[in-house]
Amino acid sequence: MRTISGPVKYGISAWLAAMAMLHFYFTIGGYPEPLKLASLHLMLAVPPIFLLYPAGKGSPEDRPSILDWCLAVLAFLPSLYIYLNTDRVYDHSPYIDPLTTTEVVLGTLMVLLVLEAVRRSLSVVLSLLVSLVILYMFICDLLPGIWYYRDLPYTQVIDILYLMNGSGLYGTLTGISATIVATFLIFGAFLQTSGMGNLFMNLGTFVAGRYTGGPAKVVVVESGLFGMTSGSSVANVVVTGAVTIPEMKRMGFSPAMAGGIEAAASVGGLIMPPIMGAAAFVMAEMISVPYVDIVAAAAIGAALYYLGVFCSVHFMAKKLGIKALPKEEIATFRDVLKDIHFAIPLIVLMVLMSQRYSPYFSAFWATIAVFICSWLRKHSRMGWRKVLDAFVDAGATICIIAVAVAAAGMITAGLTNTGLLLAFTGIIKLLAGNSLLLLVLLVAVSCLFLGMGVPTTPAYIITAAIGAPLIAEHGGASLIAIHLFVLYFAVMADATPPVAAASYAAAAIAKANPLATGAWAFRMAAGGFITGIAFIYEPALTLDGTLYEIITATMAVSAGIILISMAYVGYSSRPLPMWLRVPLFAIGVACALWHTTPEILRGIVGYSIFIALLLLPMPGTKETRPAIN
Secondary structure, eight states: OOOOOHHHHHHHHHHHHHHHHHHHHHHHHOOOOHHHHHHHHHHHHSHHHHHHSOSSTTSOSSSOOHHHHHHHHHHHHHHHHHHHTHHHHHHOOTTTSOOOHHHHHHHHHHHHHHHHHHHHHTOHHHHHHHHHHHHHHHHGGGSOGGGOOOOOOHHHHHIIIIISTTSGGGSHHHHHIIIIIHHHHHHHHHHHHHTHHHHHHHHHHHHHTTSTTHHHHHHHHHHHHHHHHHOOHHHHHHHHHHHHHHHHHHHTOOHHHHHHHHHHHHHGGGGOTTTOOHHHHHHHHHTTOOHHHHHHHHHHHHHHHHHHHHHHHHHHHHHHTOOOOOGGGSOOHHHHHHTGGGHHHHHHHHHHHHTTOOHHHHHHHHHHHHHHHHTTSGGGOOOHHHHHHHHHHHHHHHHHHHHHHHHHHHHHHHHHHHTHHHHHHHHHHHHHTTOHHHHHHHHHHHHHHHTTTSOHHHHHHHHHHHHHHHHHHHOSSOHHHHHHHHHHHHHHGGGSSSSOHHHHHHHHHHTOOHHHHHHHHHHHTHHHHHHHHHHHHOGGGGTOSOHHHHHHHHHHHHHHHHHHHHHHHTBSSSBOOHHHHHHHHHHHHHHHHOTTSOHHHHHHHHHHHHHHHHHSOOTTSOOOOOOOO
């Protein structure tokens, strides 16, 4: 992002703040009709991207170029046409009514500008993926077998992507971005600007700083808390990692390991209730399930994910002999209480949503609660400048999410209208046969592949369209469980080599090799992979079962995650020999995922082995005193 100053900065900031304020007003004043809302959303969100993000290395970093200004103006026009001509779009019959020359030009322009905006602000990979789908639409009549589709004239391609009602650039996905996602981004911006990060930092050191491997355990707590408000794993890494990664290095963790721990902890923020990331809001709309139900269903899974990261950090710290934080660096209970008033907005949010108020209504009043609560203490008061900064930050994030979702809308429109979606599902179904496990693994790999360099939200949208219906055909798993499984693997892609945005950001801060950092993040995030698959086989993890079933399922999966962490770290209370680590890993997987065996039995076996490894001496290793911190 550019570092802009002077009048241009104030002008762009005013635009972003006004856009965020308008979206905030809609939450309480009522939304326009869907097509007007979607077009207004992109009309306001796409132009700033060209002013904020340089085109390349040769583009000025302190100001927009003349070309950037031209592109920003051009990006305004196609959406303005849709906004002023909604009746034309509603009355238009795709494939039948011809497009005017103006519509073909504006549609072409909008597609190209969104591709460029995505390339600049998000990911070259996502831009190329959209381009590949569009290219397929032009050549699909030349391809053999399941890849064949009838010839699509140029005007019909533009029709599908630009003018077709409910699809493409101005379809349902963009509407979700303009409503529930934008509202919660504003809420998150207010939380961050208000200084709630101080509460998370102090709470992290208070809870975990006094134990073995203190800095790394603080990272786990802080990143989970901060990540649920930031909505971005990379933003989480940059904000918390700037402090925690150097501290971990100072205490004895290698640069790649410190970056991997930060990356693994940061991606978990996107699955951390009560806010989670933008993809969770999209999920609520896609499967028509109240967001509060998704939050409740995701709670145990998030706890299991962070259990895995926490255990990995603990055993690694024990192995390396890394101690707790110095006493003077650990926050006291009094330090935590200084900012405890910021817990009130989260309580307001959860109470309103638990009472089945709409997410927009709940987020609106939770945001108002942030402002009110900030005035309870002198050091946290939000004056007009902080409020304006919050709206500016929210506006900048809304722009990024908007172009990401618009890109995903073009991909899904292309896949759906050409039948390519059926081709992909057919290939996966053919490879999986009648095996649910193989199907689950293929969809998981697809999530990781699509998530390489692609933001979580579009990666989730695309993979959910391809894989979720196939898993649903097998029965047994609920829609929430299936979509949480897809979401987990879309999130894990941010920490999985070879292309992992969160790991690359952490590596830059740690001054480490990106691939080595990604490898460590992958290992630390193992609990997420296990939990994601367990959603399909253990409905109780999503609170779909009796209290006994929920407890035993959680017990079995948590035991498996702990054993897996022990196995790949190679340490319990003492080093573990290699001959033990491989079977230990297999037993951990069995405890977590061998669903044909009763959960209570798997849990008892897993925890019995865990306790035995802590208390009993290992052949070939020196006897040490067991230590559990």
